[in-house]
Amino acid sequence: MMKANDYWGVVIITINFLVFGYFVAINTTYLALFIAAFVSAGRYVARKRLVDLDELFRSPLTPKVSVIIPAYNEETGIVESVRAALMLKYPRFEVIAVNDGSTDSTIAELVRAYDLRQVTKVVERPVPCADIVGVYISTVYDNLIFIDKEHGGKADTLNAGINVSTGDIIVTVDADSLIEPDALLKIARPFLEKPEETVAVGGVVRVVNGCTVTAGNVTDVRLPHGFWANVQIVEYLRAFLGARMGWSTMNALLVVPGAFGAFDRDALLEVGGYRRDTVGEDMELIMRMHQYFRKTGRKYHIWFIPDPVCWTQVPVKIKQVASQRDRWQRGMIESLRAHETMLFNPVYGTVGMLSMPFYFFFEMLGPVVELLGYAVIVLAQAFGFLGLKFLWLFLSVAVLYGIIVSLLGIALEGVALQHFPRVRSLAKMTFYAVLENLGYRQVNTWWRTKAYVTYYTRKTKWGDMERQAYSGASPSPDKEPIA
Amino acid sequence: MAATLALPAAHLVEVLSLSIVVLFVLLIGVFASLLIMRLVLSRREARFEAIKESIRPLIRDLLTSEPDPRNAEWKVEHLVPAADYHELEQVLLENARMVKGPESDVLTYIFEKMGYVDEDIRNVRYGRDFKKAESAFHLGVMRSTRSVPFLLRILSEPDERVVFSALNALAHIGTPEAVDGVMDFITGERRIQSSRVGEVVLEQKKAFAPLIRGQLVEGTLPPERLGFLIDLSGAIRDVQAGPVLLGYLASPDDALRSRAARSLGLSGDVGSCEALMASLVDHSADVRAESAESLGQLSCTDAIDGLTRALSDPQLRVKMSAAVALTKLGDEGHLALTRRLAATEEQERGVVAEVLGAEDVRMKGMPGVSRA
Numbered sequence: 001m002m003k004a005n006d007y008w009g010v011v012i013i014t015i016n017f018l019v020f021g022y023f024v025a026i027n028t029t030y031l032a033l034f035i036a037a038f039v040s041a042g043r044y045v046a047r048k049r050l051v052d053l054d055e056l057f058r059s060p061l062t063p064k065v066s067v068i069i070p071a072y073n074e075e076t077g078i079v080e081s082v083r084a085a086l087m088l089k090y091p092r093f094e095v096i097a098v099n100d101g102s103t104d105s106t107i108a109e110l111v112r113a114y115d116l117r118q119v120t121k122v123v124e125r126p127v128p129c130a131d132i133v134g135v136y137i138s139t140v141y142d143n144l145i146f147i148d149k150e151h152g153g154k155a156d157t158l159n160a161g162i163n164v165s166t167g168d169i170i171v172t173v174d175a176d177s178l179i180e181p182d183a184l185l186k187i188a189r190p191f192l193e194k195p196e197e198t199v200a201v202g203g204v205v206r207v208v209n210g211c212t213v214t215a216g217n218v219t220d221v222r223l224p225h226g227f228w229a230n231v232q233i234v235e236y237l238r239a240f241l242g243a244r245m246g247w248s249t250m251n252a253l254l255v256v257p258g259a260f261g262a263f264d265r266d267a268l269l270e271v272g273g274y275r276r277d278t279v280g281e282d283m284e285l286i287m288r289m290h291q292y293f294r295k296t297g298r299k300y301h302i303w304f305i306p307d308p309v310c311w312t313q314v315p316v317k318i319k320q321v322a323s324q325r326d327r328w329q330r331g332m333i334e335s336l337r338a339h340e341t342m343l344f345n346p347v348y349g350t351v352g353m354l355s356m357p358f359y360f361f362f363e364m365l366g367p368v369v370e371l372l373g374y375a376v377i378v379l380a381q382a383f384g385f386l387g388l389k390f391l392w393l394f395l396s397v398a399v400l401y402g403i404i405v406s407l408l409g410i411a412l413e414g415v416a417l418q419h420f421p422r423v424r425s426l427a428k429m430t431f432y433a434v435l436e437n438l439g440y441r442q443v444n445t446w447w448r449t450k451a452y453v454t455y456y457t458r459k460t461k462w463g464d465m466e467r468q469a470y471s472g473a474s475p476s477p478d479k480e481p482i483a
Numbered sequence: 484m485a486a487t488l489a490l491p492a493a494h495l496v497e498v499l500s501l502s503i504v505v506l507f508v509l510l511i512g513v514f515a516s517l518l519i520m521r522l523v524l525s526r527r528e529a530r531f532e533a534i535k536e537s538i539r540p541l542i543r544d545l546l547t548s549e550p551d552p553r554n555a556e557w558k559v560e561h562l563v564p565a566a567d568y569h570e571l572e573q574v575l576l577e578n579a580r581m582v583k584g585p586e587s588d589v590l591t592y593i594f595e596k597m598g599y600v601d602e603d604i605r606n607v608r609y610g611r612d613f614k615k616a617e618s619a620f621h622l623g624v625m626r627s628t629r630s631v632p633f634l635l636r637i638l639s640e641p642d643e644r645v646v647f648s649a650l651n652a653l654a655h656i657g658t659p660e661a662v663d664g665v666m667d668f669i670t671g672e673r674r675i676q677s678s679r680v681g682e683v684v685l686e687q688k689k690a691f692a693p694l695i696r697g698q699l700v701e702g703t704l705p706p707e708r709l710g711f712l713i714d715l716s717g718a719i720r721d722v723q724a725g726p727v728l729l730g731y732l733a734s735p736d737d738a739l740r741s742r743a744a745r746s747l748g749l750s751g752d753v754g755s756c757e758a759l760m761a762s763l764v765d766h767s768a769d770v771r772a773e774s775a776e777s778l779g780q781l782s783c784t785d786a787i788d789g790l791t792r793a794l795s796d797p798q799l800r801v802k803m804s805a806a807v808a809l810t811k812l813g814d815e816g817h818l819a820l821t822r823r824l825a826a827t828e829e830q831e832r833g834v835v836a837e838v839l840g841a842e843d844v845r846m847k848g849m850p851g852v853s854r855a
Contacts, residue, residue: 020499049620050617054580055686059681060685060718061681061718117847119840120833120836121833122803122830122833124799138844142845192679387496393500396503404511407510407514408510411513411517414518415517415521423521423525426518426521
């Protein structure tokens with residue numbers, strides 16, 4: 001008969017090996033995605049040389065774009081974001097800023113900056129949204145529309161923007177983000193080159209903290225000071241740049257970032273717009289698109305391209321980072337649960353067989369497994385079930401392998417994309433790649449595990465984040481610059 | 484039990500440790516080589532950029548002060564060291580994208596005489612796909628007429644990048660043979676990057692206009708291809724295409740009628756006002772909306788009554804197009820629109836108020852402008 005000590009020994013050793021396997025699998029999958037991303041980035045950079053963006057700009061055949069900027073309590077950055085959108089280089093586009101019942105002076109800031117006047121507007125509602133309180137247009141910019149609506153959440157706000165829009169392509173941009181001047185021309189390219197199959201395109205979101213912003217443009221790219229912003233830069237490179245590029249090559253991308261994504265308007269309406277009862281509306285929409293188009297047998301592609309850059313502020317206070325990660329994790333759980341029938345379902349091809357299982361086991365359940373792993377390895381060592389060699393091995397795959405994967409993210413940025421011009425910046429990022437895996441990752445795991453609790457207790461709502469004015473932006477006495 | 488499990492586990496740990504060490508060494512090696520590569524590339528790029536910066540003023544001077552291509556070529560050949568010819572080509576290509584007329588001829592001569600054209604033709608013939616595409620693109624920028632037969636040949640290649648670059652180059656070169664080749668491609672069976680092929684056509688509007696009209700008159704192509712040509716004739720604003728587009732306005736195909744209505748507005752053929760007015764009662768809402776918009780674009784003042792009636796169309800899109808069109812028809816159109824503020828239907832009143840309100844706000848943005 002097995003003794004209690006033996007029984008627990010077996011359990012702990014087995015769990016240790018399972019968690020060990022989990023770390024090997026997740027980091028190896030990231031490694032594979034990076035290899036695909038390197039190939040894809042190389043092709044993209046080469047192809048860029050064959051495109052004359054001025055020709056796209058001059059062409060009257062270029063489809064009209066509607067840029068939607070949802071805003072909730074964004075008084076600090078909204079004027080600058082709208083200005084950046086208005087300065088975009090694109091032949092035909094409109095900017096639709098949508099206020100989701102802000103309680104701060106978002107409306108007043110916009111009205112003052114752009115001389116907005118309230119007008120009558122007849123709005124059809126092909127997708128559901130809360131009541132629109134007022135529509136404003138600018139006496140200065142013909143292509144600026146401002147919508148004031150009752151509070152309904154981010155997805156609801158985006159839906160309101162879609163209802164008012166008249167463009168063939170819908171581009172969503174977060175109010176705390178800035179788009180590079182030629183980003184629209186670049187993100188619209190797949191719609192021009194593959195008009196019949198392109199339904200959505202995701203652009204790269206990069207961290208603006210530390211950079212200098214002049215008249216809505218990032219004029220000097222630098223790394224910020226401080227731990228939180230820097231580790232997030234490394235995290236963005238690993239998880240958002242490398243992984244998404246990798247999935248895109250297989251048409252298995254599950255997220256087009258809400259901060260900067262482009263959609264074919266007809267496709268967006270066909271699937272019913274954004275779902276309003278989730279905090280992960282961007283991921284849920286893409287999963288619904290995959291489900292709908294694969295089920296209906298329509299040829300489609302969802303792209304991720306590394307070049308059209310959108311700069312966004314990342315939170316720099318620990319509470320804000322925790323709250324953001326909690327919201328992202330909840331959004332992912334909601335989206336994956338809403339589409340769990342796609343999991344391991346061959347009808348959905350690479351999405352059902354590869355990216356869904358990856359997100360389900362590694363991204364959704366991952367934090368719990370990881371946390372369990374850390375706890376059990378301590379127990380195993382304490383009771384002497386596994387030797388120091390296994391501890392070393394465990395830490396190697398959990399931490400060292402993670403560091404190497406993060407370093408590959410930096411290498412992808414440094415060699416193929418080169419958005420950070422200084423070699424010194426790459427060296428600094430290398431340092432933070434180590435720190436990201438030695439502390440930040442573990443804390444992040446804890447926040448993401450906690451998200452399971454909030455998932456069952458909290459309603460959908462926008463994350464509150466204290467915004468900061470851009471460094472180099474028009475001076476405002478009551479605002480502190482980021483850098 | 485735990486002890487019996489620990490033994491094979493220990494062996495497994497040994498094996499895994501060894502494999503992990505090997506993997507890590509490999510990956511760290513990859514990372515280090517990538518960083519070294521980046522350093523080397525950065526330095527090389529900086530050196531290239533410095534060379535290009537030193538060549539740019541020379542080329543600018545030549546283009547503004549040396550009208551004789553032979554003299555220009557002689558100067559370039561003797562003032563730029565042979566080791567810098569690669570950077571020289573890039574600077575010449577930069578300039579070739581921007582200039583037209585005699586300056587462009589000077590550059591084309593230099594490209595030809597300095598062997599750049601030969602090199603790119605060689606790549607187009609024997610290179611790998613990407614090299615073919617890049618060289619084809621360059622040949623278009625160089626406007627090399629000699630390369631046309633080679634570019635035409637690669638239009639049948641399977642790689643889309645190669646084909647699009649060849650089309651782009653042929654359109655830039657713009658000789659009759661090149662234009663015919665592009666037109667054959669557009670009207671052929673192969674479909675590729677439709678709206679980007681349209682950009683190509685826009686490079687040589689005058690050359691393509693009669694060919695597009697000819698194809699539309701023949702009308703033997705499949706509807707989708709005809710629709711694309713109708714769009715193109717509007718995009719290149721071909722006034723002479725009016726009569727043939729009017730024929731398509733009577734087509735039984737809804738999509739063709741709607742595209743014809745839009746292109747008529749863009750083409751600027753005021754002779755089409757009557758037909759467009761008749762289309763305001765078409766059974767397709769798209770056709771009605773496009774017709775209303777075109778009537779505004781063409782300033783068809785006779786259409787005021789028809790457009791006013793279109794304000795009570797069941798479709799919001801048609802109402803909106805009609806209201807916007809009326810604002811473009813002078814005071815009479817504006818007056819007709821203002822009267823409809825008293826319309827009985829709520830949506831119609833809303834549309835009229837929206838368009839007039841927007842117009843009013845825009846006017847406020849223009850200093851010294853007001854509507855009586």
